[in-house]
Amino acid sequence: MLDAPLNSLGLPKAPADTRVVVAMSGGVDSSVVAAQLAEEGYDVVGVTLQLYDHGAALAKKGACCAGRDIHDARRVAETMGFPHYVLDYENAFREAVIDEFADSYLGGATPVPCIRCNERVKFRDLLETAKDLDADCMATGHYIQRKAGAHGPELHRAADPVRDQSYFLFSTTAEQLSYLRFPLGHLPDKAATRALAQRYGLPVADKPDSQDICFVPNGDYAAVIEKLRPGAGEPGEIVDMEGRVLGRHDGVIRYTIGQRKGLGIGGLSEPLYVVKLDADAKRVVVGPREALATRTVPVREVNWLGDAPFESRDEWHLGVKVRSTKPPVEAVIRPTGPTTADVELLTPERGVSPGQACVFYAPEGSRVFGGGWIWRGA
Structure with missing residues (x-):
């Protein structure tokens, strides 16, 4: 078996003998991943997570986990002929993501719940469920790349910088990366994904992208927090x-x-x-605006994806992002412990906020070296 040629997912098995759990949100991205793998002959199992009271979200367009999206994921599975399951993760999602989101805002931070959802629900709980289903790997519709490296799988930015989701996936561990697959990361743009959806005849081919955090209707954070924490x-x-x-x-x-x-x-x-x-x-x-300039950013809960141990050097010269919408800037990362560091920005950044992520990138090329959470203000 070890001498068998690798399939398109990098496993030494025939596609028909390779079980893949696909995390399906009901959107076009994960639907295309499931359809593509099914067409290639893989043993695909679609799984959609019910993360909150989707009945209350039916009137909201663009929510990633609303009831309509569960229905759409099921329709895609029926179209392509593979099994589809809906798992109730409401309690886990509330405890792991929503409660921290509310408490972080109450503490004056600006959290990024989508990162916590990937870290604590999709890439932890759902990944373990995939293993329980005897899957060989789990695939998602995220725009990021997994590449073979000299020391094991590496995380890389998506080929399309506009769609790249590496900022939201920095906490993916090396162990998780060995099991995960991202079939869309190499595509040039979103138009290519929609073209594939049309080719497979998927009912979600023209479905709009989700814009807001799935449990925050219309982007009204304050209303959600006041509901969760009366008096906030x-x-x-x-x-x-x-x-x-x-x-x-x-x-x-x-x-x-x-x-x-x-x-x-x-x-x-x-x-x-x-x-x-x-x-x-x-x-x-x-x-004044100049008071927003920050040069030193303390981070904790560092997830390090470099080849050498994080503390093996006094400092690392890398690029960092302190918000998802900006390109990486030059920085010096000085470890202060196994999972803590002080990040010196060579060019001060404005608007750095506790609760946001600081993600590490190779100075050249596309590799992602992990990152950490900004934990106090400038």
Whole structure:
């Protein structure tokens, strides 16, 4: 068997003898992955997770886990002729993702729940379920690449920089990477994915992409947090960096670091930005744009995907992203422990916020070296 040629998933088996669990959200990306593998002759099992009360989300377009999406995933499975299962992960999702999301906002942080969902639900709980189903691997519709390296599988950015999801998958461990597959990561753009959906005759070929966090209708974070944590929207003061009161606010949870609009403080000689959220004092601190510049970023819960141990060097010269929408910038990463580090940005970044991810990239090329969580403000 070890001498058998590798199939398209890198396994020494015939496709018909290779069971693949495909994590199906009901969107076009994961649907194309399932359809493509089914067409290639793999033993495909589609699994969709019910992550929250999807009945309440039926009226919301673009939610990744709503009831309509479960229905769409099932239709794709019927079209391509493979089994499909829906697993109730509501309690696990609430405990692992939603509760932390609410508590982070209450603490003045700006969390990224999609990363926690991948880390704690899809790539942990669902991955174990895939193994229980005797699957040889698990495939997803994420735009990221898994490549063979000299020391094992490596994580790389997607070929399409517009669709690249490496920022949201930095916490994927080396062990998980050995079991995961990302069949869309090499595609040039989303149009290529939709062309494949049309070719397979999938009912979701023209389905719009999801835009919001699946459990936050219309992007209204404050409303969700107030529902989860009654009293979270307590009012307080808006102050400048010297502590002078400039106005009042309706809850720290309604603000984010770097915010300029909607502060409700007029008549000022220069524009002001949110530079700090003091949740304990219920204060929103504002200041000039230059006050947002951050050079040193402490991170924790570091997931390291380099070949050499993280602490084997005093410093690593890599690129980092401190928000998903910006390209990597040059940085020096200095380990302060097995899973902690101080990241020095060679060019200061504005709007760095606790609760966001700091993701590490090779200075050249597409490799992802992991990352960590920003844990306190500048």
